[in-house]
Amino acid sequence: MPRGRGRRQRDTTLQRIPCPWPGCPARLRSNGGVTNHVNSIHRSSNVVAPNGGPELPPASPDEDHNSDDFNGHDEPPPSPPPSPEPPRGEKNYHPFLNARPCDEQGTFLPDGSPPPPRRPAAQDDWTPFEDEVQFKLADFLFRKVQMSSTNIDALLEMWALSMMKHDDLGPFRDYKEIYEAIDSTSVGDAPWKCMVTEPFDTSADAPEWAKRRYEVWYRDPDVVVSNILDNPDMDGAFDTTPYVRVDAQGKRRWSDFMSANFAWRHCDRIYKDDPSTDGAMYTPIFFGADKTTVSVATGDVEYHPxxxxxxxxxxxxxRAHRSTVMPFVFLAIPKSDRKYDNDPAFRSFKKKLYHASLAAVLASLKPGMRKPVVRRCPDGHFRRVIYDFGPFIADYPEQVVLAGIVQGWCAKCTALSTNLDGHICGRRERGLTEELIAGFSPDVLWDAYGIDADIVPFTHDFPRADIYEMLSSDLLHQIIKGSFKDHLVTWVGEYLYLAHSKAEADNLMDEIDRRYAHCDLFCFLAQILCVYLPAIKGLVPDGIVQAISSFLDFCYLVRREDFDEDTLDAVDAAVVSFHHRREVFRTLDVRTDVPGGSSAFSLPRQHSMVHYRYGIEECGAPGGVCSSITESRHITAVKKPWRRSSRFEALSQMLLTNQRLDKLAAARVDFVERGMLPSTYAPPVADPDDGDDDGGPLDVPRVEGNVVLARTRERRYPRYLDELAKYIKLPTFATLLAAFLADQLQSDSHSDDSFEVEPSLLDSTPISVFHSAITTFYAPSDPSGVRGMRRERIRCTPSWRKKNSRRDCAFAVEDQDKPGFRGMSVVRVKLLFSFDHDGVYYPCALVEWFKKVGxxxxxxxGMWIVEPELRGKKRVVTILHLDSLLRGAHLIPVYGTKNIPVGFPYYHSLDAFNAFHVNKYADHHTNEIAF
Structure with a gap:
């Protein structure tokens, strides 16, 4: 949407079965840049406000509205039309595994054949529910509000009493009837089962852990994958065929998994091994596993989903969890007395049990990995599907177990554990490992190659499966939690205690904490990653700041949703820059080499950075294979179901909860597809418990950008110009508004003649004031809806959360022809309002301006620095059309070497400091535009 400065632009029962692999587990194996589509804007109406701008009085307690629908006008203006998807370049599809539609028997259909009806049920058939009310009530009570059975019964009793007046009953008798209806749902059904292992050792002197039987709860993975494939919710966001995408400049691009090398290479191999797979659809299966703790107070209750x-x-x-990431197994967690914590036999047993469990559970996929199986796809067509093992999402400790390597070694390459910061060595491969195991003793394998010869990966008996190839990059645990928080932040603290006395270091650490908390509260951000750099600047040597800046640049580069060859070169350059700059920690003796031992930077998590380019070329954008996906899935699949359980034998209750949630989700999709529910009847795109009402993912058609005022105007403010100017203590408000309107009229006339508007002309014009506006923009690299859209609230309220004022900052675009922040400025929103003139609606923002330093x-x-723009000693204030704003901006003060006074209120920062960093690490979209 064009913008301009000041310009208007327009189950079933859980089943228990015996373990199919007697002797589990030891005897199982014997072979030990963003473009801003805006118009340029000019600054013809700079008027200086007295005292630095308006000081708005406190609002009444009910003035802080948080409406989700925004228009800012008594008669809402029409919504902007959806923007067309940008050209994504030419796609060259795989010539053989090209996903030709077939019938249920696997016979290929003629080109252009329509898909068969997905289900023959009538459009008024709500089975197993009686009607729409029953389904919506069950969905609301069980999924959305997660009401307890006791409260459900109380609600239904009141409902029945009210209906008795009309000789009728409520939709259900009690909670049991609701649960029975959900359990009777056939779509999305994948019942849980249980395998029980045989004891490892039954001798009298065997340790207790060896005598036990272990339960592994699982769902048939073939059934789960079939349900995922048969989900019309994914129609339009589903690739049936691997492809290579080339942009208009002839450069290769990588984004989703099917655009990367792994899928294409495996399709070549499948077709070469079996030409009868011609026309099949390649379906790589992703896995993820990670332990999670649900309660510490009751004895570290852990699950391993x-x-x-x-x-x-x-x-x-x-990433949106639209029934595409499903829990399918809860692995056993063997526990024993503390004396066995460091027992090699017990550690080896746990690893073997892990791999044997996965191998047994996944066995049902093996036939579909050898010969195609017929499955229905999201578009309704049947296709001959060939399964394959794709990436396994896991943090580093889990990767060590999966790869069967020694702790401290790399799971992807053969670099020595003592020199991981050197050059990339040869990649680990299944064939190489088997050759090494055949040629060397276990001790040599352990010490020289980092291989645990006792472990045979679960992939051993599956076609084309190589665990080393499957292990994906992990942004959350390798980079953010590992390299940044555990390493760099810790090293900064260690430097302070090396360079200063304990008392001085304690004081500096407290100052960093105050700065971080000050930044965090000021912008309501939650991640230290976003605000850490300005917090340490001035307190540590510049070399440390630069090293962390290079690291953060790498973090934000690899978080992108789409990559081209230039971006991959930038990723490599960021790694080289970080490796060069982190030497400051060696120079300052924070990190030291061990004579004859490990290098100072021989750290597996930091070493993983060198594999990211290859990982992107293999698997596409790392955000699609990040453990943040499974971490967030823990909430809905493990933690919330555990809280809903009785805590006694909770696992079976949790599994049943998961099963019911899956059935409700599948029923919703079915009813939407049959036209019985509107397409807007969808699950939330964000966790409703996150407490963030300032923005988040949004499922709307893509638009280039849209800024609208809140639905409800603030009724305490005067409606007319003179009274409003007095109320906000801005005598020049009428002059500012007249200059703004003149600029708008001149723009609309397409004339070079200057326009003048007398302020008195607006005396009788009603003005509506608002406390927030919403920006909607395309940001697929951040948490967003399935169309890549995200929303953000810009607040301008004198009473934020019933306490202090909040006046947010925003990016205002000045020149679309200049890249990034060079074509923008930062403004602080002092008032949001709207008015009508000659039938034209004008949403506006009264703003203070900041100018670039340098x-x-x-x-x-690496951040831009800005300072308030002054005329004399007064801050420059103007009025902008709301279309001039792009999105919110986050400013962090330039603290220098001085300490923040204890108790200094964060909400005075924009008035108290003289210069500010434009935080390009606030989120990924900001990072792309604020460089």
Whole structure:
């Protein structure tokens, strides 16, 4: 949407079965840049406000509205039309495994054949529910509000009493009837089962852990994958065929998994091994596993869930959890007395049990990995599907177990554990490992190659499966939690205690904490990653700041949703820059080499950075295979079901809860597809418990950008110009508004003649004031809806959360022809309002301006620095059309070497400091535009 400065632009029962692999587990094996589509804007109406701008009085307690629908006008203006998807370049599809539609028997259909009806049920058939009310009530009570059975019965009793007046009953008798209806749902059914292992050792002197039988709860993965494939919710966001995408400049691009090398290479191999697979659909199966703790107070209650997905859906579908990432196994967690904590036999047993459990559970997929099986796809067509093992999402400790390597070694390459910061060595491969195991003793394998010869990966008996190839990059645990929080932040603290006395270091650490908390509260951000750099600047040497700046640049580069060759070169350059700059920690003796031992930077998590380019070329954008997906899935699949349980034998209750949630989700999709429910009847795109009402994912058609005022005007403010100017203590408000309107009229006339508007002309014009506006923009690299859309609230309220004022900052676009922040400025929103003139609606923002310091970003932090724009000693204030704003901006003060006074209120920052960093790490979209 064009913008201009000041310009208007327009189950079933859980089943228990015996373990199919007697002797589990030891005897199982014997072979030991964003473009801003805006118009340029000019600054012809700079008027200085007295005292630095308006001081708005406190609002009444009910004035802080948080409406989700925004228009800001008594008669809402029409919504902007959806923007067309940008050209994504030419796609060259795989010539053989090209996903030709077939019938249920696997016979290929003629080109252009329509898909058969998905289900023959009538459009008024709500089975197993009686009607729409029953389904919506069951969905609301069980999924959305998660009401307890006792409260459900109380609600239904009141409902029945009210209906008795009309000789009628409520929709259900009690909670049991609701649960029975959900359990009777056939779509999305994948019942849980249980395997029980045989004891490892039954001798009298065997340890207790060896005598036990262990339960592994699981769902048939073939059934789960079939349900994922038969989900019309993914239609339009689902790739049936691997492809190579080339942009208009002839450069290769990588984004979703099917655009990367792994899928294409495996399709070549499948077709070469079996030409009868011609016309089949390639379906790579994703896995994820990670332990999670649900309660510390009751004795570290842990579960080890495993998740399954497929690589055909686009990454945004997987991140949005639209029934594409499903729990399919809860692995056993052997525990014993503390004396066995460091027992090699017990550790080896746990690893073997892990792999044997996965191998047994996944056995039903093996036939579909050898010969195609017929499955229905999201578009309704049947296809001959060939399964394959794709990426396994896991943090580093889990990767160590999966790869059967020694702790401290790399699971992807053969670099020595003592020199992981050197050059990339040869990649680990299944064939190489088997040759080494055949040629060397276990001790040599352990010490020289980092291989645990006792472990045979679960992939051993599956076609084309190589665990080393499957292990994906992990942004959350490798980079953010590992390299940043555990390493760099810790090293900064260690430096302070090396360079200063304990008392001085304690004081500096407290100052960093105050700065971080000050930044965090000021912008309501939650991640230290976003605000850490300005917090340490001035308190540590610039070399440390620059090293962390290079690291953060790498973090934000690899978080992108789409990559081209230039971006991959930038990723490599960021790694080289970080490796060069982190030497400051060695120079300052924070990190030291061990003589004859490990290098100072021989750290597996930091070493993983060198594999990211290859990982992107293999699997596409790392955000689609990140453990943040499974971490967030823990909430809905493990933690919330555990809280809903009785805590006694909770696992079976949790599994039943998961099963019911899956059935409700599948029923919703079925009813929407049959036209019985509107398409807007969808699950939330964000966790409703996150407490963030300032923005989040949004499932709306894509638009280039849209900024609208809140639905409800604030009724305490005067409606007319003179009274409003007095109320906000801005005598020049009428002059500012007249200058703004003149600028708008001149723009509409397409004339070079200057326009003048007398302020008195607006005396009788009603003005509506608002406390927030919503920006909607395309940001697929951030948490967003399935179409890549995200929303953000810009607040301008004198009473934020019933306490202090909040006046947010925003990016205002000045020149679309200049890249990034060079074509923008930062403004602080002082008032949001609207008015009508000659039938034209004008949504506006009264703003203070900040100007750039220098012609380039700060060389230390890589961030632009701005300062308030002054005329004399007054801050420059103007009125902008709301279309001039792009999105919110986050400013962090330039603290320097001085300490923040204890108790200094964060909400005075924009008035108290003289210069500010434009935080390009606030989120990924900001990072792309604020460089």
């Amino acid at each position: 495993g998740y399954i997905s497929i690589g055909n859906p686009h990454n945004n579908m997987r 012609r380039s970003p700060d060389p230390c932090t």
